[in-house]
Amino acid sequence: MLGFPLIVLNFKVYLEAIGENGIRLARYAEEVSKEHGVSIAVAPPVTMLSKVIHAVGIPVFSQHVDPSPPGSWTGSVIVEMIKECGVAGSLVNHSEKRMLLADISTIIKRLRESNLITLLCTDTIETTKAGAALSPDIIAIEPPELIGTGISVSKAKPEIVAGAVDVVRKINPSVHILCGAGISTGEDVAKAIELGTEGVLLASAYVKAKDPRRLLSDMAQAALKAWEAR
Amino acid sequence: MLGFPLIVLNFKVYLEAIGENGIRLARYAEEVSKEHGVSIAVAPPVTMLSKVIHAVGIPVFSQHVDPSPPGSWTGSVIVEMIKECGVAGSLVNHSEKRMLLADISTIIKRLRESNLITLLCTDTIETTKAGAALSPDIIAIEPPELIGTGISVSKAKPEIVAGAVDVVRKINPSVHILCGAGISTGEDVAKAIELGTEGVLLASAYVKAKDPRRLLSDMAQAALKAWEAR
Amino acid sequence: MLGFPLIVLNFKVYLEAIGENGIRLARYAEEVSKEHGVSIAVAPPVTMLSKVIHAVGIPVFSQHVDPSPPGSWTGSVIVEMIKECGVAGSLVNHSEKRMLLADISTIIKRLRESNLITLLCTDTIETTKAGAALSPDIIAIEPPELIGTGISVSKAKPEIVAGAVDVVRKINPSVHILCGAGISTGEDVAKAIELGTEGVLLASAYVKAKDPRRLLSDMAQAALKAWEAR
Amino acid sequence: MLGFPLIVLNFKVYLEAIGENGIRLARYAEEVSKEHGVSIAVAPPVTMLSKVIHAVGIPVFSQHVDPSPPGSWTGSVIVEMIKECGVAGSLVNHSEKRMLLADISTIIKRLRESNLITLLCTDTIETTKAGAALSPDIIAIEPPELIGTGISVSKAKPEIVAGAVDVVRKINPSVHILCGAGISTGEDVAKAIELGTEGVLLASAYVKAKDPRRLLSDMAQAALKAWEAR
Numbered sequence: 077m078l079g080f081p082l083i084v085l086n087f088k089v090y091l092e093a094i095g096e097n098g099i100r101l102a103r104y105a106e107e108v109s110k111e112h113g114v115s116i117a118v119a120p121p122v123t124m125l126s127k128v129i130h131a132v133g134i135p136v137f138s139q140h141v142d143p144s145p146p147g148s149w150t151g152s153v154i155v156e157m158i159k160e161c162g163v164a165g166s167l168v169n170h171s172e173k174r175m176l177l178a179d180i181s182t183i184i185k186r187l188r189e190s191n192l193i194t195l196l197c198t199d200t201i202e203t204t205k206a207g208a209a210l211s212p213d214i215i216a217i218e219p220p221e222l223i224g225t226g227i228s229v230s231k232a233k234p235e236i237v238a239g240a241v242d243v244v245r246k247i248n249p250s251v252h253i254l255c256g257a258g259i260s261t262g263e264d265v266a267k268a269i270e271l272g273t274e275g276v277l278l279a280s281a282y283v284k285a286k287d288p289r290r291l292l293s294d295m296a297q298a299a300l301k302a303w304e305a306r
Numbered sequence: 307m308l309g310f311p312l313i314v315l316n317f318k319v320y321l322e323a324i325g326e327n328g329i330r331l332a333r334y335a336e337e338v339s340k341e342h343g344v345s346i347a348v349a350p351p352v353t354m355l356s357k358v359i360h361a362v363g364i365p366v367f368s369q370h371v372d373p374s375p376p377g378s379w380t381g382s383v384i385v386e387m388i389k390e391c392g393v394a395g396s397l398v399n400h401s402e403k404r405m406l407l408a409d410i411s412t413i414i415k416r417l418r419e420s421n422l423i424t425l426l427c428t429d430t431i432e433t434t435k436a437g438a439a440l441s442p443d444i445i446a447i448e449p450p451e452l453i454g455t456g457i458s459v460s461k462a463k464p465e466i467v468a469g470a471v472d473v474v475r476k477i478n479p480s481v482h483i484l485c486g487a488g489i490s491t492g493e494d495v496a497k498a499i500e501l502g503t504e505g506v507l508l509a510s511a512y513v514k515a516k517d518p519r520r521l522l523s524d525m526a527q528a529a530l531k532a533w534e535a536r
Numbered sequence: 537m538l539g540f541p542l543i544v545l546n547f548k549v550y551l552e553a554i555g556e557n558g559i560r561l562a563r564y565a566e567e568v569s570k571e572h573g574v575s576i577a578v579a580p581p582v583t584m585l586s587k588v589i590h591a592v593g594i595p596v597f598s599q600h601v602d603p604s605p606p607g608s609w610t611g612s613v614i615v616e617m618i619k620e621c622g623v624a625g626s627l628v629n630h631s632e633k634r635m636l637l638a639d640i641s642t643i644i645k646r647l648r649e650s651n652l653i654t655l656l657c658t659d660t661i662e663t664t665k666a667g668a669a670l671s672p673d674i675i676a677i678e679p680p681e682l683i684g685t686g687i688s689v690s691k692a693k694p695e696i697v698a699g700a701v702d703v704v705r706k707i708n709p710s711v712h713i714l715c716g717a718g719i720s721t722g723e724d725v726a727k728a729i730e731l732g733t734e735g736v737l738l739a740s741a742y743v744k745a746k747d748p749r750r751l752l753s754d755m756a757q758a759a760l761k762a763w764e765a766r
Numbered sequence: 767m768l769g770f771p772l773i774v775l776n777f778k779v780y781l782e783a784i785g786e787n788g789i790r791l792a793r794y795a796e797e798v799s800k801e802h803g804v805s806i807a808v809a810p811p812v813t814m815l816s817k818v819i820h821a822v823g824i825p826v827f828s829q830h831v832d833p834s835p836p837g838s839w840t841g842s843v844i845v846e847m848i849k850e851c852g853v854a855g856s857l858v859n860h861s862e863k864r865m866l867l868a869d870i871s872t873i874i875k876r877l878r879e880s881n882l883i884t885l886l887c888t889d890t891i892e893t894t895k896a897g898a899a900l901s902p903d904i905i906a907i908e909p910p911e912l913i914g915t916g917i918s919v920s921k922a923k924p925e926i927v928a929g930a931v932d933v934v935r936k937i938n939p940s941v942h943i944l945c946g947a948g949i950s951t952g953e954d955v956a957k958a959i960e961l962g963t964e965g966v967l968l969a970s971a972y973v974k975a976k977d978p979r980r981l982l983s984d985m986a987q988a989a990l991k992a993w994e995a996r
Contacts, residue, residue, distance in 0.1 A: 086380060088377065088378050088379060088380050089374070089376055089377065089379050089380070089382050089384050089386070089387060090376060090377060090378075091376040091377075091386060094376070094386050094387055094390050095390045119380075121383075121384075121387050122352065122353055122381070122383060122387075123352055123353065123355055123356065123383060123387045123388060123390070123391050124356075124387070124390075125353055126353065126354075126356060126357060127356060138381075139380045139381040140380065140381025144319070146319055146320055146321040146324070147318065147319065147320060147321075148318050148320075148402060148453070148454055148509070148510070149318060149319050149402055150316060150318050150319070150349075150369045150370065150397070150400040150401075150402040150403050150509075151352070151369040151370025151383075151397070151400060151402065151403035152319050152402075152403075153351075153352060153353060153381075153383075154319050154351075156319070156321060156324050157319060157324055157351050157352075157353045157354070158353060160324050160325045160353070160354075161353050167380065167381070169867060169868075170380040170381060171380075171868075172378060172379055172380040172381065172382075173380050173381035173382075174866045174867070174868055174869075175866060175867065176864040176865060176866055176867070177859060177864070177865065177866070177867040177870055177888075177893055177896060177897070178859075178861075178864050178888075178889050178890075178893055179864075180867055181889075181890060181892045181893045181896065185892070198867075198868075199868050199871075200868075200871060202871045202875070202899075202900055203867055203868055203871045203900075205899040205900070206867060206870075206871065206896040206897070206899040206900050207867070207896070208899070209892075209895040209896040209898070209899045209937060210892055210893075210895070210896050223378070224378055247899060247937075279378070279380075280378070399637060399638075401638075404636045404637070404638055404639075405636065405637065406634040406635065406636055406637070407629060407634070407635065407636070407637040407640055407658075407663055407666060407667070408629075408631075408634050408658075408659050408660075408663055409634075410637055410666075411659075411660060411662045411663045411666065415662070428637075428638075429638050429641075430638075430641060432641045432645070432669075432670055433637055433638055433641045433670075435669040435670070436637060436641065436666040436667070436669040436670050437637070437666070438669070439662075439665040439666040439668070439669045439707060440662055440663075440665070440666050477669060477707075546840060548837065548838050548839060548840050549834070549836055549837065549839050549840070549842050549844050549846070549847060550836055550837060550838075551836040551837075551846060554836070554846050554847055554850050555850045579840075581843075581844075581847050582812065582813055582841070582843060582847075583812055583813065583815055583816065583843060583847045583848060583850070583851050584816075584847070584850075585813055586813065586814075586816060586817060587816060599840045599841040600840065600841025604779070606779055606780055606781040606784070607778065607779065607780060607781075608778050608780075608862060608913070608914055608969070608970070609778060609779050609862055610776060610778050610779070610809075610829045610830065610857065610860040610861075610862040610863050610969075611812070611828075611829040611830025611843075611857070611860060611862065611863035612779050612862075612863075613811075613812060613813060613841075613843075614779050614811075616779070616781060616784050617779060617784055617811050617812075617813045617814070618813060620784050620785045620813070620814075621813050627840070627841070630840040630841060631840075632838060632839055632840040632841065632842075633840050633841035633842075683838070684838055739838070739840075740838070
């Protein structure tokens, strides 16, 4: 169901993504995915997981999940909760929700045991290396200083993207690799794939776009074209 | 809609409260509330807020809410998200999700601005005093060492409950006060009200009860009887 | 030994305050304190507490202290450790080291039991109110948005300083009150005292001054003059 | 100066290690180290680093260090501070002071740039693998469930110790490997070395021993004997 190239849309907790508008942003993603035959996943605010999964047929991710097992953990969002919603997997260790090394390891194991996909976020080539050693399904490298800037990592720091692709191949070639931070155009997506990644993770550029459907359509086409040219 | 005496049921993230079973636990609460005319609120796992609110007509609380405003806060659960679900309010600073003093203050303000109720948890007479100064709607004092033990705070530490009632009256008499930790029987509930509280907060005793509906019915009757005897 | 008006100098972990230079900054403070007969305390980096206390005869504070008791808490800085160094007390809940409400309460109790002074930092009138309810010895209100700006709270937000003085008097008049954030000149210090505080907490303006001794001397004189005019 | 086999003594913040007694515990370590020619390092409470380093000629480690650079980080313990004390290096990510993956990576880089040794603590074979990818100087694997129990990891979970040795050799053979948790006797130390480690990390068994000097002497002899038999 989840294929590559892959575009993951993180809705964060933007006002534009809470409520009906968030459902609409997920529906556009589904439409574009079907239209172009490119894999697109969405990560809506966690309180909307059930509704979004009910509304669309594309993979839905949680933005975060806590390492705790079921029990006395008031306020936690645990694997069993997101599984019950019907998610495909979860982002882990996003730069806005960094986790302890020990917890990342626990979470990856817990997600795997529930047949859920781990999309681990990392910030540098070094942490990508460490992350790959933990065998998540997917790693997305995102230099935090570029997140939300509109300056894409694939153009501004191609050596970091290429370096991350490289270490993942060396340490654990079964891990898929995406990049993120500042991805705003189809060109940014194409460039990311040319550098060896299998897709992108983006947020504000999509959620806050004047015409998100159109932007995503551009990105999907650029992704496919770059993918075929590999 | 939310009246006193009040029984608040925290479902935590117990396996027994995730999915259909959690909805059932909320329905029992609604039935008992209507049958005895006593105010009962539930706090289900946060990913289930929408479903539970759709299913029942009693007040539903979030178990936690983060202080961040809408924006780039991947994985957070913010006020706007739980408001959109239709909650009555949120627990804040539960012993399993302690918060910074500065954040507690921010959250109370943000919940108030959204017309949502703050149920602030505290652990000692001292923190109850500090909490009351922040003007939440409700405070629940819960000595953490008794949580989940089945040894009720109202019987084991009546001086702490009475002391908390006392400081709240002195510092800020408009704040409602509950107690929690180890509340397991109708007798525990009655004792809590006799000590001056306006209700209780409980979790495992209800969620893990053999017959939760019956236990809650006992508690509701005991609460009413103690309330009338004040 | 600690009197009012009081000037507290937080050295943070500026490079200018680590090693011999930090000792010198503490010595200047001692000299100015003796010269003008005004109470000045210093809070050097925690690894330098012993050395600074050995070097000067003015009160020395820790910048932070953890709530844990002695035991298995690798890497913590606990009350017994700073007591052994000979400190007068500790800053608690600085905006760069915010603490849980429950921990702040524990720490104040533990410091008091060791006859050490608590200097609790708060950020708003609301948290000052809550803080005063916990009975620390001293509260320093510091709006975080002004820290390190050179725009002094006493000039830019006099209503917050006056409001904090007001709530402390109402809730707990035995608590001493300072203000901080952006305090850079003798005039800022005078203004703070005119607004009802009993002194100031400052950092970068002193540590990074071209002539820290002279600046502090100006501040001490301004403090005394404003104090006598009350 | 730091050789192998290596015995690292973590004093934690035990009452027995604060003040003069802590200096004495460090002196015994120095005496035993010289007597048997085995490398022993100590990690005293951070406020005592300077005093201990002044008192003994063996390598001294900090128990923790924060990732922040010099600056506005009130209450932090940064690399420049422990360097100024004269430490040989620092423990990082002890089970009682777990760190974010991103921060661990930053810290290792910062310590290396200051020519200080990183002793990274890990809890499982998985996190040891990830840790090795970050190229610390030394890794100490410590299953947290055994810490402080007196049940040694080398006897109770030899497969974890051997597994950790194995993954470190595969991922990054230049990393030295120790094990810890429950190490209480010379026999435990010998067993650890037989399993392929280059030494041990221990705490309570030494700090709380009736005769710490004698215990350490036993351990040093056992370490040497096992080391020669490799």
